Amino acid sequence: MNEFLTLMKSELVVTAIIFLLLFIKIGRGIKNESLLSLIQVLLLVNLISGFFFNKEGSLFGDMFHTSTLIAFQKNILSLGVFLISLLCADWLKRSQHLPEFFLLMLSALLGMFFMISSGNLLIFYLSLELATIPVAAMANFDLEKKRSSEGAMKMILSSAFSSGILLFGISLLYGATGTISFAEIPQQLDSSPLQILAFVLLFTAFAFKLSIVPFHLWTADVYEGSPIAVTAFLSVISKGSVAFIFISTLYKVFQPMHDVWYTLLVVLAIATMVIGNLFALRQQNIKRFLAFSSIAQVGFILVGISSGDTMGLTAVVYFILIYVFSNLAAFGVASVISEHSGKETIDDYKGLYKTNPFLSWILALALFSLAGIPPTAGFFGKLFLLTAGGSKGSYWFITVAALNMVISLYYYLRVVRAVFMDKNENPVESIKTGTSVKLALIICGAGIVLTGLLSWIFDYIQSLS
Amino acid sequence: MMEPGLYHILFISAALFFIGVYGFLTRRNLITMLMSIELILNSVNLNFIAFNKYLWPHKMDGLFFTLFIIAIAAAEAAVAIAIIINLYRSHQSIDVENAEDLKY
Numbered sequence: 001m002n003e004f005l006t007l008m009k010s011e012l013v014v015t016a017i018i019f020l021l022l023f024i025k026i027g028r029g030i031k032n033e034s035l036l037s038l039i040q041v042l043l044l045v046n047l048i049s050g051f052f053f054n055k056e057g058s059l060f061g062d063m064f065h066t067s068t069l070i071a072f073q074k075n076i077l078s079l080g081v082f083l084i085s086l087l088c089a090d091w092l093k094r095s096q097h098l099p100e101f102f103l104l105m106l107s108a109l110l111g112m113f114f115m116i117s118s119g120n121l122l123i124f125y126l127s128l129e130l131a132t133i134p135v136a137a138m139a140n141f142d143l144e145k146k147r148s149s150e151g152a153m154k155m156i157l158s159s160a161f162s163s164g165i166l167l168f169g170i171s172l173l174y175g176a177t178g179t180i181s182f183a184e185i186p187q188q189l190d191s192s193p194l195q196i197l198a199f200v201l202l203f204t205a206f207a208f209k210l211s212i213v214p215f216h217l218w219t220a221d222v223y224e225g226s227p228i229a230v231t232a233f234l235s236v237i238s239k240g241s242v243a244f245i246f247i248s249t250l251y252k253v254f255q256p257m258h259d260v261w262y263t264l265l266v267v268l269a270i271a272t273m274v275i276g277n278l279f280a281l282r283q284q285n286i287k288r289f290l291a292f293s294s295i296a297q298v299g300f301i302l303v304g305i306s307s308g309d310t311m312g313l314t315a316v317v318y319f320i321l322i323y324v325f326s327n328l329a330a331f332g333v334a335s336v337i338s339e340h341s342g343k344e345t346i347d348d349y350k351g352l353y354k355t356n357p358f359l360s361w362i363l364a365l366a367l368f369s370l371a372g373i374p375p376t377a378g379f380f381g382k383l384f385l386l387t388a389g390g391s392k393g394s395y396w397f398i399t400v401a402a403l404n405m406v407i408s409l410y411y412y413l414r415v416v417r418a419v420f421m422d423k424n425e426n427p428v429e430s431i432k433t434g435t436s437v438k439l440a441l442i443i444c445g446a447g448i449v450l451t452g453l454l455s456w457i458f459d460y461i462q463s464l465s
Numbered sequence: 466m467m468e469p470g471l472y473h474i475l476f477i478s479a480a481l482f483f484i485g486v487y488g489f490l491t492r493r494n495l496i497t498m499l500m501s502i503e504l505i506l507n508s509v510n511l512n513f514i515a516f517n518k519y520l521w522p523h524k525m526d527g528l529f530f531t532l533f534i535i536a537i538a539a540a541e542a543a544v545a546i547a548i549i550i551n552l553y554r555s556h557q558s559i560d561v562e563n564a565e566d567l568k569y
Contacts, residue, residue, distance in 0.1 A: 122530055129537050133544050140548050149552040150564045156545045157498060161489055163541075164505035167534060168482055171512035171527075178521040180530065221567040 007057050007066050010074050011117075013049050014110045017042050018103060025099040032093050036085075039102050040436065043082040050075040058119060062183055065119040069464040073244045073317060074113055080237045080324045081109055086440035087332035088229035090339045090433070101141060104134040105233060112241035116248075121170050121180040124245070125163070132159045132209070135238060139226040151225020158218040162208030169201030182253050189256040199257060203264065206249075209242045212302065213272040216295050220279075223291035228338055231287055232331035235294045240320045243298075247305050247316055258308055265306040266397055269389075273299030273404040280411050284345045286334050289415070290327070293370060296408055297323060303401050304385035311391060313465045315384035318451075318458050322369065322381040325447035329366035332441055333359050340431045346415055351424030356431055360419045362441045369448045371412040372405055377452030384458070474515040481508035495549045495559045499542060506538045 005012070020042070024030060030038075050071060058065035085092070085102070092098055111130025118124040136159060140152035174180055176195045177188035189195055204215065211219040223231045250261055276296030283289040304315040336359060337352075338344050353360040369378030382405060390398045433441075451457055481504055488501030510531045517527030553559050 122526075122533060125530075126533060126537065129541065133541060136548065137544055140551060143551060144555075146555045147566050149548060149555055150566055152548045153495065153552050153561075153564060154567075156541070156548055157495075157502075160499075160502045160541050160545065161505075164485070164502055164509070167506065167509040168512070170530075171509050171516065174513065174527060174530070175516035175520060178524075180526050224567050 003057060004059060006053050006055055007059055008064070009053060010050050010071070011110060011113050013046050014106055014113065017046060018106050018110070021099050021103050021106070025103070032098050035098055036089060036092055040082070040085050043078070043085050047075065047078040047082050050078050062181060063120045063123050064114070064117050066117050070116055072461065072464055073116055076321050076324060077109060077112055077237050077241055080240070080328065081105065083324070083328050083440050083443065084229055084232050086436045087232070087328060088335055089436045091227065091229060091335060101138065104138045108134040109237070112237065116241060116244050118245070119182050121182070125167065125170065129163060131238065131241065135230070135234060138230045138233070139222055141227050141230060147225040148227065151222045154218050155222045158208065162205045165201050166205030169198045169205065172198035172201065185253050186256055189254070191257055191260065196260060199254060199260065203261070206242065206246050207268070210239060210246065210298050211295050212268050212298060213275050213295070216272070219295060220288050220291040224285055224288045228287065228331060228335040232328055232335070235290065235331070236324050236327050239294065239298065240324065243301055243316060243320060247313060250305065251308065251313065262306055262308065262392070265302050266394070269299050269302035269306060270397070270400055272296070272302060273401060277404055277407045280408070284347065286344050286346055286349070289346065289411070290330060290334070293408070293412070294327065296404070297370070299404070300382060300385050300401065303389035307388040307391045309391065310462070310465050312388040314458070314462045315388040317461050317465065319381035319385055322377040322448070322451050325444045325451065326366045326369035326378055329362050329441060329444035329448065330370065332437065332444065333363040333366070336431060336433055336437060337428055341428050343428055346418055348428060349415065350418045350422040351427035352419045355427050355429060359431070362445050363419060364416050365445055365448050367412040367416055371409045375452070376448050378448070380452040471515055471519040474511060478508040478511035478515065481511065493561050495552070495561060499545055503538060503542070506534055510534055
């Protein structure tokens with residue numbers, strides 16, 4: 001009993017918050033503003049509780065297992081959710097359905113927690129669905145907007161289709177190995193054609209969720225259609241959690257098929273980086289621009305994953321921590337501007353520095369970090385990813401990745417130039433942001449600078465993995 | 466009369482899977498697309514039960530998986546139909562060709 005409580009601690013805390021919100025929803029008479037601050041406090045409690053009593057162990061006959069590294073990954077996700085609740089406070093306060101929004105978001109977070117901890121294909125499938133179905137409902141949150149429902153439709157159909165493919169892969173893998181437990185599958189793998197087909201189908205489903213290139217087409221549409229809070233959740237938390245389980249599936253379950261997936265990852269990483277970058281070059285809408293930039297970032301994550309050793313694992317977890325800070329800062333600024341002025345194109349951002357210097361500096365810092373310019377943490381994240389990718393000795397692969405970083409610099413700097421140097425007749429007027437938004441932006445900015453400068457963070461992750 | 470073996474069932478389930486994929490990619494009506502996804506899921510169910518019966522009869526993993534797939538398919542269809550109804554309210558149509566605000 002005691003073990004049950006400590007090992008499943010983070011899931012139990014999230015479940016408790018979900019139940020509390022349900023009761024709040026039934027009772028009435030709480031104003032949106034006080035409810036929002038209550039939820040923010042609860043999410044902060046959730047984040048802090050993640051740092052204590054982390055042990056290694058498994059429950060339910062190895063269906064659920066956890067370790068200090070998994071606990072750290074869960075903390076990254078909790079941190080992201082807490083930051084989103086602060087960043088989108090202005091939008092959320094206005095919303096009529098505040099408790100529902102957090103109910104859906106926390107259900108998805110619960111699904112991600114179980115997904116990272118899963119030790120069995122059944123639990124993995126169930127938690128993957130728990131992590132995607134509520135997000136599709138969240139994407140439709142602007143009920144009156146045509147674009148929102150179109151984005152949600154595209155999201156639910158493509159995620160249902162991809163989970164169908166995932167299930168077909170799982171059923172073939174079950175037929176070929178006779179087990180659905182992560183611990184027992186590796187002994188049964190001998191790279192027979194049936195197993196390779198099953199692996200490719202599983203890989204396809206992961207590629208859909210991570211928006212790796214041939215399966216990326218839904219990403220930009222869903223990101224543009226959804227409200228910005230949901231877009232931030234999709235691009236940071238959802239993607240991060242799938243990356244975590246993807247890496248542990250590849251490294252633990254499919255380790256005997258390393259040669260198969262190494263080639264696959266190299267090809268897809270190059271395709272993802274090149275196509276993500278080329279499409280990002282011509283985008284005008286800021287959300288669509290960030291969507292394609294996040295596709296390109298996934299390409300760099302794949303470069304790190306391809307290494308197949310602990311260096312790759314460490315580099316990916318470290319990069320996702322940085323990615324949470326930098327992408328949420330960019331989405332936070334976009335959310336504030338869209339909420340107060342309704343402007344969402346890059347041309348509208350011209351001359352932003354004249355009127356909103358604080359927002360401009362945070363946006364510039366976030367974009368520099370995404371591009372990987374030295375003093376910011378993004379540089380160190382990319383550096384470790386490429387080092388891990390180069391450990392196999394394929395230097396042409398690393399060269400292509402580095403060239404793609406140069407291309408990405410062009411379009412990130414295009415936004416920075418619009419903000420700082422271009423003149424504009426009627427720029428976005430001066431915006432007075434709330435305290436919580438300002439606090440979250442400062443946390444993100446500090447995170448972008450400090451995660452790179454404090455080397456013990458990287459050492460700590462390395463000691464865990 | 467010949468007793469149906471594993472290969473017969475696998476043939477049916479593979480055929481169902483590809484009919485589902487074909488339907489999902491070619492149909493333009495959202496409800497029909499959802500039905501194609503149900504076909505895919507049912508082909509997976511057949512697969513699991515056949516593998517469990519013919520290859521690994523001593524453990525029940527395949528049957529349990531099937532039960533969960535049926536439940537999740539219902540949940541997914543519920544959310545998808547809610548979204549489609551909302552789409553119908555704003556677009557007055559459930560044809561994917563008419564939902565084309567977001568492009569490129």
